[in-house]
Amino acid sequence: MHYFRKQQTICEHCRHVNYNHDAIQQRKLQKVDFIWVNRDVENFSWFFQLLNDFENEQLTYLETLRANNVTPKRYIDFHFYFTSLKSNNQRMIGCAPFDFAVKVYEHVSSCDVLTKMKTKTILGRPQWSLLFAEFKAEHKKTSVFFTGKPVMGDEIKRWCDQYQFLYYHEPYF
Incomplete structure (x- = not known):
């Protein structure tokens, strides 16, 4: 969101928001799929x-x-x-x-x-097989950042290996 917001220009008079579309398209990070399991x-x-x-x-x-x-x-x-x-x-x-x-x-x-x-x-x-297949079809390169219980992390890591996604784990508490 930080990088996206940096591409905004807000009019002082009417508060209309304009976007620098070229800069947005050239961002290295193109999309985030935020998955929350609770x-x-x-x-x-x-x-x-x-x-x-x-x-x-x-x-x-x-x-x-x-x-x-x-x-x-x-x-x-x-x-x-x-x-x-x-x-x-x-x-x-x-x-x-x-x-x-x-x-x-x-x-x-x-x-x-x-x-x-x-x-x-x-x-x-989550049905990981469906989610990961969708992500693979949508993006050439995908990185997965996970924090949570090790059992779920192991399962997600297996799916990342199968779909050739980069996997990053942040220890949970």
Whole structure:
């Protein structure tokens, strides 16, 4: 976000934000896929406002690109997983199945029921094979930075080896 924000110019009079598109396109870091795996929403809530600000900033940027007939290119995507919640039709909110209530809420509000962000949360664990295949198709070179429990780190390292991604591990506490 720091490098992206350095490419902004804000008008003193109207507060309109302009972007140096050439500098943005030439950045070494082109895109970040931020994957957060956690047991539940409460362990994550302190971080939502910052991520929501990033998400809204990107939406403004993409709208500016479209208005200038420039093909929009996302610079950050979020992937939120809550492992203690399971998606099924047995849990109820009042008389309505939980999954149905969530879908109605998200359709009406255009935001996630758990985080209130545009990015939808996924209940359960990541399907690494699908994520890594998507990243491989999208990027020539990919680096993965991981911090967390060693068991998950070992699994992610195996996927990085399979897809020939660079793997970096930051010890967890």
